[in-house]
Every structure is written in C-alpha cells, then in structure tokens.
Amino acid sequence: MCGIVGWVDASRDLSCEQPLLATMTDRLAARGPDGRGEWVSPHALLGHRRLSVIDLTANGAQPMVFQRDGRTWVVVYNGEIYNHRALRGELEARGHHFRSASDTEVLLHAYVEWGRACVDRLDGIFAFAIWDDKQQALFLARDPLGVKPLFWARVGHGIVFASEIKALLAHPGVPAEVDERGLTELVLTRPVFPSTPGLTPFATIEELRGGRSLRVTCDQIREDTHWRLHSAPHEHSLEATVEHVKALLARIVRRQLASDVPVACALSGGLDSSAITALAAPLLRAQGSALHTWCIDLVDSERFPKHAFIPSRDAPFSQEAAAHVGSEHHVVVMDTEAMTDHLLDAMRARDLPVALQIDTSLLLLMRKLKAQATVVLSGEGGDEIFAGYGWMAPHAEAPSFPWVQRPPHAPWPFYVRDDLVARARPAERVRQSYEEALAEVPRLHGESAADERHRVLSYLALRRWLPDLLDRNDRVSMAAGVEARVPLCDKELVQYLWNVPFAMKHVDGIEKGLFRRAVADVLPPAIVQRKKSAFPQFEHGAYYRSLGERVRDIFASSQSAVGELYDKPRIAALCDGHVPPAGWLFAAPFAIVQLERVVMTDAWIREYGVRFR
Numbered sequence: 001m002c003g004i005v006g007w008v009d010a011s012r013d014l015s016c017e018q019p020l021l022a023t024m025t026d027r028l029a030a031r032g033p034d035g036r037g038e039w040v041s042p043h044a045l046l047g048h049r050r051l052s053v054i055d056l057t058a059n060g061a062q063p064m065v066f067q068r069d070g071r072t073w074v075v076v077y078n079g080e081i082y083n084h085r086a087l088r089g090e091l092e093a094r095g096h097h098f099r100s101a102s103d104t105e106v107l108l109h110a111y112v113e114w115g116r117a118c119v120d121r122l123d124g125i126f127a128f129a130i131w132d133d134k135q136q137a138l139f140l141a142r143d144p145l146g147v148k149p150l151f152w153a154r155v156g157h158g159i160v161f162a163s164e165i166k167a168l169l170a171h172p173g174v175p176a177e178v179d180e181r182g183l184t185e186l187v188l189t190r191p192v193f194p195s196t197p198g199l200t201p202f203a204t205i206e207e208l209r210g211g212r213s214l215r216v217t218c219d220q221i222r223e224d225t226h227w228r229l230h231s232a233p234h235e236h237s238l239e240a241t242v243e244h245v246k247a248l249l250a251r252i253v254r255r256q257l258a259s260d261v262p263v264a265c266a267l268s269g270g271l272d273s274s275a276i277t278a279l280a281a282p283l284l285r286a287q288g289s290a291l292h293t294w295c296i297d298l299v300d301s302e303r304f305p306k307h308a309f310i311p312s313r314d315a316p317f318s319q320e321a322a323a324h325v326g327s328e329h330h331v332v333v334m335d336t337e338a339m340t341d342h343l344l345d346a347m348r349a350r351d352l353p354v355a356l357q358i359d360t361s362l363l364l365l366m367r368k369l370k371a372q373a374t375v376v377l378s379g380e381g382g383d384e385i386f387a388g389y390g391w392m393a394p395h396a397e398a399p400s401f402p403w404v405q406r407p408p409h410a411p412w413p414f415y416v417r418d419d420l421v422a423r424a425r426p427a428e429r430v431r432q433s434y435e436e437a438l439a440e441v442p443r444l445h446g447e448s449a450a451d452e453r454h455r456v457l458s459y460l461a462l463r464r465w466l467p468d469l470l471d472r473n474d475r476v477s478m479a480a481g482v483e484a485r486v487p488l489c490d491k492e493l494v495q496y497l498w499n500v501p502f503a504m505k506h507v508d509g510i511e512k513g514l515f516r517r518a519v520a521d522v523l524p525p526a527i528v529q530r531k532k533s534a535f536p537q538f539e540h541g542a543y544y545r546s547l548g549e550r551v552r553d554i555f556a557s558s559q560s561a562v563g564e565l566y567d568k569p570r571i572a573a574l575c576d577g578h579v580p581p582a583g584w585l586f587a588a589p590f591a592i593v594q595l596e597r598v599v600m601t602d603a604w605i606r607e608y609g610v611r612f613r
Helices: 015-026 084-093 103-121 180-188 238-256 271-286 314-325 336-341 343-350 357-369 382-386 418-424 426-440 449-478 491-498 513-522 541-556 568-575 590-607
Strands: 002-008 035-040 044-050 064-068 071-081 124-132 137-142 151-155 158-162 205-207 212-217 220-225 263-266 292-298 328-334 375-377 483-485
Touching: 002 015, 002 071, 002 124, 015 035, 015 044, 044 071, 044 124, 064 103, 071 103, 084 103, 103 124, 103 137, 103 212, 158 212, 180 418, 180 426, 238 271, 238 491, 238 513, 263 271, 263 357, 271 314, 271 375, 271 382, 271 513, 292 314, 292 357, 314 328, 328 357, 336 343, 336 357, 336 541, 343 357, 343 449, 343 590, 357 449, 382 449, 382 491, 382 513, 418 426, 426 449, 449 483, 449 491, 541 568, 541 590, 568 590
Parallel strands: 263 292, 263 375, 292 328, 375 483
Antiparallel strands: 002 044, 002 158, 035 044, 064 071, 071 124, 124 137, 137 212, 151 158, 151 205, 212 220
16 A cells, blocks of 8 residues: 655654655655655654555545644554444544545544554554654554564664665665674575564664564663464364355455455466455456456466476466456566566565565566556465465474475575575574474464474464565565555454364365365366466576576676675586576576576665675
C-alpha cells in the first residue's frame, strides 16, 4: 500500500531536519507513486509515500493526524486492515467519528481507544508507526507473519525507521557498514540460508520481526511480542478439518478482495495460486469485475532439462487453470536480454545482493501487471502451512536447518574467500541460530515424537524460511507500485493449521493432501494432482555467457568493489565454463546463481556505499 519513514528523538529539536525527512521519504517513491506527505514537530518527523488502494480521495492521505482533548496522535501506515469496516462500527459505537472511508483512520482511532492492544484486533497485513505527542512516545508494530517490512536503527537518543533500508541509509547517522555479524548475514543470506530474524547485513540496522512491536520513549526502547503461535491438541476429524479449511479459505479470499482499485491474481498453475484464483473468480464476477491472471514463462523453457525440483513447466498448467476460471490470462515470457538488463533492478528493490532469478522475473511480471491492476493475490505460504516441502516430514531428521544440508561438491558458502569465511564463522552462527529457533518452538506436552518433530519443522518453515519469501514478495511487487496480498498467510488459517498433525496434512500419501482435498471441487483434476514444481530457472547458454562476461569485466576493473570478497580464481573458472555438478540449489545451475551474486554484490557495494569494518 505505501512506504513509511520517521525519526524521533526527545533529546533534540528536529524541526530543522525537514529537508532530510523529504530525502528519506522520497527514497520510497516506488512504494507510493500516488502521493506523499510529511509531518514535522520538535521531536518527531514522519513521512509517507502513498499507493492508493482504499479511499482514493485526499481524506485518506498520510501522515494522518487526530486531535482530542488537547492531545495529538499521528500515524503513518503501510498495509491493509481487512476488518476495518467491522472495527469502524465498533469504534463508532464507542463515540468515535470518522471523516474518511480509509482503514488508516480506523487504525488511528483504534490506537486512541485501545492503545497498544489495538494490534490484537487487527486482521490484515501492516507495518505502522503512531506518535503520541503528549506522551512523546512512538509505537511501531508489524503484522503477525511479517508480510509488510519495517526496519529501524538507533540514532542519538532516538530512532529512525522505514519500510526499506534504502531510506534509512539516507540518514547520516546510519552508516552503510558491515561488521563481522553482518558479514555472516551477507555470506549466508539469500537464496539458500534465510537471514537471521531481526538482523540485516548492516551493523546498526535491525528488522522489526513479524508479530512484534516497539515502543520508544525518551528513556526506553522496548520490544514486545503481540502475536505468537499457540500449541494445542487438534480436535477435529479429517472430514471436519477439510470442511473447516474450505470455509476459512472462502472467507479469507472474500475479505482480501476488498479494494477500490482493480485486483488481479498471480497464477503459476501450481496448487496454491490456482486455488486462490479459483476462489476469487466468482466473487469478482459477482462484483462485475474482470479477472486478469498473470504467469511467468522463460524463453525456450520447453527445451530446458527436467529436474527433480522442476518436473513440469508452469505455463501449460496456468493456461488450463485460467480457462477453468474464465480469466483473461497473460503469460509474460522472459528472455536473456530482459533478465540481464534488469538483474540489478531486483537488487535495488531488495536492498540486498539477492541471487535467485525469481526476484528479477517477479519484478518484471509486476511491472507488466501494473497496467491492469494495483493489487494482486499471491499463493505465497502454501508450502509452509500445509507441509509442502519434503524436508517437513517427521522422519526428516537433521542436526540443523533442513535447507542447510549440502552435497559434498557444494562450496561453503558461495566461493567467498576462505579467510573471510573463517572470520564470519558461518557454521558456528548457523548452529547458534538453529538452537535459538528450537528454543522458540511452542511445545505441546504429551505429543508423540513424530508430531513433535513435525511441529519443530513447521516452526522453522513459518518463522525462519517464510519471512524471506514474504520479504521478496512485498519488495519486488511494491517496487512496481503493486500491492501483493497473501491469503494463505492469514493468521487464523496459520494458527489452525499449526495444530493439524502431519499425517492429516499429507492425507492420501501426497504433500499438501489436506489442501488438495479442500480445493478439489474448484480446480481441474490435473492441477489438484500436479506434483510440486519449483519456480522456473533460466538455463539459457546465452544468459550464462552474458553473466560470465560481466563478471570478467568487474574483476578486471580498477573500480571493482567485490574483488576483496570472492575467491577470484574459482569464480574465473566458473566464467570459463568449469562448472561443478548442479542441482543442489533448487535445481538451478550453480554457476549461474554464483555469477548473478557476484554481479549484484559488486553493484550493491558501490551504489549503497557499503564499507566493511
């Protein structure tokens, strides 16, 4: 929906810092192409870039101010509150009056009425900041699963915060410095090893985790948890569970179609996106709205070799699903030139040197989709909540995160220089992070060993793996001015499925068997029965050669920023075609992934002014 930014400090006068606020705010212009706003006071600066979705009038503009009895509250907010109409009715019954139809105003009044406890009443995706001018206190909060991003850093006796890191780095008090901890995050982070919750590669920048809030006053910065998973015995039979999931999905999709701008669906032809599209289609028809669906394909993909992770192409299945629901379907075909030319756009959207082609492909898809819609429903989260990964089976024992297991030929990690790997101590830090994750799991006394193991694996999927996927989903869509909604990440659905046993999720002896049963009556049999297939990877020789040439140029340049990070001889061997066995990274050829990473890391260091301590 938007981009938010702010700076609060009770110890100094910030009134003269409006030009800096403007600069930070406009770093988020892509997130909010429809408007901008600023609010300035002696101890708080708030900025906002608007993507209009609910109440397109000026009444929904931000920062939004509410005054009563000599007190002033100001909000900047990014997201959607799907139950805002119900909350509005409850607040009106308590004497509140509204001047807009926006969910922003409902959120602000909810805070005035219930204080920090208002987050417990919110059904939606959100990251927001509310300044209480009388108490000189700032309240930040993020939705349960972390769909909407929020970062912050300490500056002086206060903090700065923003939807994206690029806005924080515009502040002179937030250096683009990477320390040893950050080096570990950089070495390990995306695409194989999700980042450590709450951390970023930058020494002074933290991420507010999903389900958490932050209260900042003149003498305290306090972080609290406002949402967590609760473990309890699952009481429903298989049949009752299927029916309950059906009802939940129908209700969730209906809620998430609320919008004053056109809504589209991402439709890969996989089970998750097809189910969401099939549930949305009749509801949109009833509103008199046309449904546009969108899919990515890669040039010459029909000639790519099949892999265990990618047993089938998306395009034929997406076309079958589109025909079934009667949508106007669009297949965006990516070629070598497009992938090469826009590789760095994905890095800029993520503020990190990401290394999977899915980022670039999704960004280009969203730019095309923007011509038809401002909101898109995505199937993200299905594998994590319905146990769609092979490593989520209870027998899948592992001494660490399941996705960290590597075949012998896979270098640790990513051809980074050996001395830097030794300094970063990735194995030690992964082990520490794993132990921290295990300690967080809400256990259920008396559970069988198999069910307990599945609960652990589900937690790792939801709280360690999924956040990176949601970050990508938000960042690349918002970089194109599109809001991505994720019905399968609804907190009620996630909580319900958290306690469903693995055997029930895998009913019929197939991954996501429960989900397949729940949506079987709205999808063609071929899609209900389709085996999981990962996002398509570009395996064109011309793309590989293009990357190799760019990496050679980078290493040959006296301006190269990346030469001190990587083992040049080993990278050069990849450029020359000496490729190790492929297949360990989601079936993408390792050499392509590595060369992409070098290109993006070089640009990231230069463009962001990154320095290593």
